[in-house]
Amino acid sequence: MERLNKFLAHAGVGSRRHCDDLIAAGRVKVNGRKVVDLGLKIDPASHDVSVDDHPVKTERPVYWAVNKPVGYLCTNDDPDGRPRAVELLPHVEQRVYTVGRLDEASEGLLLMTNDGELAHALTHPRFSIPKTYLVLVAGKPGPDDLQKLLDGVWLSDGKVRASDVRRLKPQGDSTWLRIVLTEGKNREIRRMLAEQGHKVLKLRRVAIGPVKLDKLAKGKARRVSEPELVELRRWVALASERIAKLKEKAAKAIPDGMKLTPRPKPTGPRPGAAFKPAGPRPGAAFKPAGPRPGGAFRPAAPKPGAAPQPAGPRPGGAFKPAGPKPSAAGKPVAAKPGAAFKPAGPRPGPARSPARPKGWRPLPKSR
Structure with missing residues (x-):
């Protein structure tokens, strides 16, 4: 059993995303029935699949x-x-x-x-299938530089290392190296050597496992031979056995009391948790989009029962024209009703005592 989109992609219909779009649009049929389930699994040997009523057959692997x-x-x-x-x-x-x-x-x-x-x-790096590269680097890397590639180099996405490094021959001021990797990260060899201060001038991959480039010309292709394909599958099978043994050894190293059995994940709401529907909370008052229920409506006009206020001076208030006040310059300032008139000048009162002569002191008081 395999997913329908994967089957369609391997049959050459298109990418998996494009196949998902075809399924969602109802253009795919299984045994004559239209399907729209993106997670549907089929058996290519027993199910008939068609796209726009055209049958789709499994491609032979190449x-x-x-x-x-x-x-x-x-x-x-x-x-x-x-x-x-x-x-x-x-x-x-x-x-x-x-x-x-x-x-x-x-x-x-x-x-x-x-x-x-x-x-x-x-x-996948878990299978550790070796890939062999010939690399021309600037300068002459020493034994310490090559050992650092074997020990591992820290990059932005983790520590990477080569499984084998050999110096082949010099070429002017540069050097040819043979590097074997068992994992592949983006521009891994270039970044590793850049950390050592050596720029990569040329990089050519010459082997993937037992399949070698040999004398195949640039831009040309050939079929992978049957012996090469058998050897590739044998390498993958050996790697799978090694992985299974490592998992079994790791499981035996854990004491029985420490082994944990994973709990099944429920497909519904969490146990003990209240169901939360997509809407207002149960028991909560419905709040329509508008004024709050029970709240006074506040229109953008004067309050009901209030007299309209004309645009001008306030009712009952004295009119205040723009300009100087009536009591401004040019008019005498009238005295307040009931207040004594205060002429401008010194305040009326007792005459001031004359200035005391210089050196005068009062007599001491008698006891």
Whole structure:
């Protein structure tokens, strides 16, 4: 059993996302019945699948070895229209994709297939399938530099290491190295050597497991031979056995009292948690979009029962024209009613005592 979108993608209908769109649009039928379930699983041997009433048949698996030149991308879709590695196989009817990637500036061996299980095993670091590269670096790396590549180099996405590094021959001020990796991160070799102060001038992949580039010309492709394919599957089987043994050994190392059995995950609401429907909370008053129930409506007009206020001076208030006040300059200031008139000048009162002569002091008081 496999998912319907995966079956359609392997049959060459399109990418899995495109196949999901076809299923959601109701254009796919299984045994004559329209399906819209994106998670549906089928048995390719017993189910009849059609798209727009055209039957879809399973593609036979194909395996190709390609010598990618510099400047080609390892993608099936590029919006910028740059050259792609799949364009080197125009005669292949099946929808194939690359096993692993080489960046645009690198060249060498690519495996292209529609066998998803084998491609996953060849690229996943857990299986440790070796990939061999010939690298021309600037300068002359010493034994310490090569040992650091074997011990591991810290990059932004973790620690990476090479499984084997050898110095081959000098070329002017540069040096050819042979590097073997068992995992593939983005531009891993270039970043590792850059940490050691050596720029990569050329990078060519020459082998993936038992499949070798040999004398395949740039831009050309050949079928992977049957002996190579058998050897590839044998390497994957040995890696699977090794992984299973490591898991069994790790399980035995845990005491019986420490082993934990995973609890099944419920598919409904959490136990003990109240169900929360997508709407107002149960028991909560409904709040319509508008004025609050029971609250006074506040229109943008005067309050009900209030006299309208004309645009002008307030009712009952003295009119205050713009300009100087009536008591401004040019008019005498009238005295307040009932207040004594205060002329401008010194306040009326007793005469001031004359100024005391210099050196005068009062007599002491008698006791």
